[in-house]
Amino acid sequence: xxxxxxxxxxxxxxxxxxxxxxxxxxxxxxxxxxxxxxxxxxxxxxxxxxxxxxxxxxxxxxxxxxxxxxxxxxxxxxxxxxxxxxxxxxxxxxxxxxxxxxxxxxxxxxxxxxxxxxxxxxxxxxxxxxxxxxxxxxxxxxxxxxxxxxxxxxxxxxxxxxxxxx
Numbered sequence: 001x002x003x004x005x006x007x008x009x010x011x012x013x014x015x016x017x018x019x020x021x022x023x024x025x026x027x028x029x030x031x032x033x034x035x036x037x038x039x040x041x042x043x044x045x046x047x048x049x050x051x052x053x054x055x056x057x058x059x060x061x062x063x064x065x066x067x068x069x070x071x072x073x074x075x076x077x078x079x080x081x082x083x084x085x086x087x088x089x090x091x092x093x094x095x096x097x098x099x100x101x102x103x104x105x106x107x108x109x110x111x112x113x114x115x116x117x118x119x120x121x122x123x124x125x126x127x128x129x130x131x132x133x134x135x136x137x138x139x140x141x142x143x144x145x146x147x148x149x150x151x152x153x154x155x156x157x158x159x160x161x162x163x164x165x166x
Contacts, residue, residue: 003031005038012044018166025051078142084135088128 003011011028014020020028029052031037032045050056110119111127118124 003027008041012041074142074145077138081135081138081142084131085139088132088135091128 008028008031011020011024015025015028029048032041032048033052037045110117111124112118113127118127
């Protein structure tokens with residue numbers, strides 16, 4: 001295959017679109033090694049020489065760890081949810097709601113709701129349960145977002161692999 005001044009621009013366009021065969025690419029490389037390259041095509045010579053040499057010093061894609069994609073707000077919410085659940089489990093594992101003697105050690109505990117001080121532990125229990133449920137909801141949302149991030153990362157890796165095959 002012989003490239004001429006008339007058809008070289010067509011081959012360059014096809015090369016840029018990824019539509020050339022290996023034989024056509026070798027012919028393009030030979031064309032740009034020759035001394036008879038038109039002035040307006042001279043800037044392409046170094047690029048094709050670089051491709052012909054196997055693209056030395058090409059930057060390698062660095063894979064970022066997954067935790068780098070998760071915003072600080074989500075990490076904070078996840079940690080808060082874990083703490084709420086941990087405290088809730090700790091409190092309820094140490095409480096036996098059927099024995100008033102065991103409640104005595106928690107006397108003096110309170111919750112403020114709308115400026116009102118609540119000290120009855122039996123009334124506080126629903127608030128604690130609601131806090132725990134909120135924490136679990138946050139945890140589920142984080143797991144869903146993490147799955148979405150993983151899906152996006154997998155798609156990016158798949159596309160990157162496709163680009164490397166060109």
